[in-house]
Amino acid sequence: MEYIVRPETKVNARYYDVVVCGGGTAGVFAAIAAARNGAKTALIESKGYVGGIAAEGGCGLHSFYNLWKAFPGVEKRMVVRGIPEEMVQRLTQANGASGHNETVLRYEYDSDTLCVDVEIYKFVVLQMLREAGVHVMLNTMAVDTLVSGQRVEGVITESHQGCEAVMGKVFIDATGYGDLSARAGAPYTEPNDYTVANSMGIGGIDIDKYYSFLKDNGALTEYACGPRGGRSNQIIRVDGDWSKISDELERKVQELGMHTVTTTLHDNYFMFIKLNYMMPKTPTDRDALADAEYELRRRQQEALKLLRQTVPGAENAFIARTAPTITIRRARCIECEYDISNEEVVNGKHFNDEIYSYGFHDYAPRIQIKNGGTYGLPYRAIQVKDLENLFAVGMMITSDHNAHMSTRNTVSCMAMGQAAGTAAALCADSGITNVRDLPYGILHDALVMSNVWFDQEHL
Numbered sequence: 001m002e003y004i005v006r007p008e009t010k011v012n013a014r015y016y017d018v019v020v021c022g023g024g025t026a027g028v029f030a031a032i033a034a035a036r037n038g039a040k041t042a043l044i045e046s047k048g049y050v051g052g053i054a055a056e057g058g059c060g061l062h063s064f065y066n067l068w069k070a071f072p073g074v075e076k077r078m079v080v081r082g083i084p085e086e087m088v089q090r091l092t093q094a095n096g097a098s099g100h101n102e103t104v105l106r107y108e109y110d111s112d113t114l115c116v117d118v119e120i121y122k123f124v125v126l127q128m129l130r131e132a133g134v135h136v137m138l139n140t141m142a143v144d145t146l147v148s149g150q151r152v153e154g155v156i157t158e159s160h161q162g163c164e165a166v167m168g169k170v171f172i173d174a175t176g177y178g179d180l181s182a183r184a185g186a187p188y189t190e191p192n193d194y195t196v197a198n199s200m201g202i203g204g205i206d207i208d209k210y211y212s213f214l215k216d217n218g219a220l221t222e223y224a225c226g227p228r229g230g231r232s233n234q235i236i237r238v239d240g241d242w243s244k245i246s247d248e249l250e251r252k253v254q255e256l257g258m259h260t261v262t263t264t265l266h267d268n269y270f271m272f273i274k275l276n277y278m279m280p281k282t283p284t285d286r287d288a289l290a291d292a293e294y295e296l297r298r299r300q301q302e303a304l305k306l307l308r309q310t311v312p313g314a315e316n317a318f319i320a321r322t323a324p325t326i327t328i329r330r331a332r333c334i335e336c337e338y339d340i341s342n343e344e345v346v347n348g349k350h351f352n353d354e355i356y357s358y359g360f361h362d363y364a365p366r367i368q369i370k371n372g373g374t375y376g377l378p379y380r381a382i383q384v385k386d387l388e389n390l391f392a393v394g395m396m397i398t399s400d401h402n403a404h405m406s407t408r409n410t411v412s413c414m415a416m417g418q419a420a421g422t423a424a425a426l427c428a429d430s431g432i433t434n435v436r437d438l439p440y441g442i443l444h445d446a447l448v449m450s451n452v453w454f455d456q457e458h459l
Contacts, residue, residue, distance in 0.1 A: 011156070011163045016042045016135070017428035018421065019155060019168035021142045024052020025410050026394035026417035027174030028125050029083050033421030034172075035132035036083075037446065039428050041421075042135045042166055044142050044157060047324065049122045050129065052176065054410050056118070056323035057199050057272065060237060060263045061088070062110045063360035063411045064100060069111035070365065071372035076111075079359050079374050082452040084414035087125060088114065096120025098226040098236050098265060106222035106239070108365040113224035115236045115263040115271065118201075118321070137166075142175070145183040150388045151433070152184050170389045170424035170435065174417065177284060178332030178396045186384045186392075187335040193401050194329035195257060195276035196283055198296040201321030202270040205307065205314040207235050207262065210270075213312055214240035222261065229267040237263045245310075252306055256299045269320070273307070275299040283331045293326055329408060333399050334392040337436070338380035342402035346370055350455060351378040353440045355419035355447065357455040358412050362405040369406075374455045377407065379440060382420055388434040389427070391420040415452070422446050 018034040020027050023045030031043040043050070054061060064085065068076040078085070078100075091097040098115040129136050137157065144156035146165065154167040173180035182188055207228075214220040219240040228234035239261035243250035253260060257276030264271045275296050281288040300319060307314050345361065347370055354376030361367050369375060381397055384390040393416045395408040406412065426446060427438050448454070 009163065011165050013154070013165040013167055014042070016040045016166065016168045018042070018170050018172065018424040019166055020044070020172045020174055020421070021155060021180045022052070022174035022176060023047070023050035023136070024174055024176055024394065025054045026413040026420070027052070027172070028129065029414045029417035030172045030174055030393060030421035030424070031134045032083055032128055032132045033418040033450065034425040035134045036450070037422055037425035037429070039425035041133070042137060042168070043129065044137045044140050044155065044166065046139070046141050048138050050126050050136070051118070051122045053327050054116070055122050056327050057197070057274065060113055060115045061410055062112050062114055063409055064088070064114065065112040066359035066374060067108070067111055067364065067368060067372045069102065069107035070368065074372035079357050079453055079455070080411050080415050082415065082447070082450050083418045084411060085451070087128065090128070091116060091121060091124050094120055094124055095265075096124060101224050101226035101236065103222070103224045103237075105220065109222070110360060110364065113226065113237050115226065115265055117265050118271065142180060145180060147184050150386060152387060152390050155180065169428040171391070172420050172424055173334070173384070173390060173392045173396065174394055176328060176331065176395055178334045178392065181334045181384055181390065181392050181396070182332055184387055184390060186387055186390070188332045189399065190282040190284060190332055191330065191399070191401070192279065192282045195278045196292055196296070196326045196328050197274050197276045198300065198323050198326055199272040199274040200300050200319050202273055202304070202307065203318050203320040204268060205270050205311060205317040206268055207238055207264050207270065209313045210262070210311050211235050211238045214238065217245045219244035228265055236265065237261070249310065256303050256306070258299070258303050258306075273303060275303055283326070283328045289326060296326060297322070328395070330395050330404065332396060334396045335385045336381055336392060336397055337383040337385060338378050339399050340377065340381055340403050340407065341400050342367070345375050345403045345406050348373040348375050350376040353379040354454065355379050355382070355443070356415040356452055358406065358415065360406060360409055360411070362409055363402065367402060367405070376455065377416065379419070379423065379443065382416065383435055391424065391435065393417050393420045418450065418452065419447060422450065
């Protein structure tokens, strides 16, 4: 590869208390929390909307509750509250979510089912950001960092109006890929231990007929009921085991990496069908990622054909929506001051500096949090090593793959974002230059004041 040297240029600079890079699942709530706690906050997002995996994956935002139904006699508790639950209430009022509904079948995976309309979600969270006073920089790429010693001083951005420096006191990496942390010199690994995905919305397909098709073939494994099409107590989530229908169908499903679970709030529409692909290289490899983008769109076309041929009444089904880019489950794993283990997760360990409590594991029912309980994520787990004023949130933390199958989930990322944004604002307001020096009691009290729930039994 040949190289050139770019000439030095003078760029405009903007100054903030808190700078959040990435307007995805965690970043949105980090920015709202920081602004609500009095910080002058900027949110940098490369796309023209916010929401990240929660919007692009199209999946239900389950796991606000503990896994109570799988453990008879265990108390039903909403474990994630605060700004994420406020968002759910606003989204539900805007007819963009089903509200919380109990899972009828396969509740040992998750007892709570919450379906969303991804387009309304994009609008509601953007509205919340604007109301909080966040400067939302959409269509803006964070391309480099300015670092002095162990401090991030600023982020270099590129947008249609040119290059700018976004300076700040505290920074939050919510990019998903760990771009900010990596460019700031943080230690990291790239495990490449997950498939990447793209989801599509399918029009002209009936979820009731899908439910009946699976049930009649003895293949129904999961469903939940809630509001749909303006009516209550309708099927809103369904999954099945296609191997029970035929070995040939199961083979095709496996070859496509197709998740057969879907949710919806609308008649004649599947909100998402997800296609997965295991990349031979890490998702940070640009050219390998481009090949994966093509492969997943090829798989979407094949999956559509399979649905048309298999599901009754779906002969004229069509793709109505896709994610604009691949969605990932992990790229870089950023090394932080604490690395939570799966043993700690499943045994419900709590910490004297935890920033939220959580009770879901994506490998359930094979791996579950003990006795339908919760575990806590410590404040140390989001403090990036070797950098004084940088948090990493969302899918970038936790090196233990099995533990990561819990911490990376959407609702966990939302809670993590609120905690990071709150801590960043408190540090900026108090003149604390190293986020490790923020007294935990002050952070805990601020989170409680914002309706964050802690499992007090363990604190």
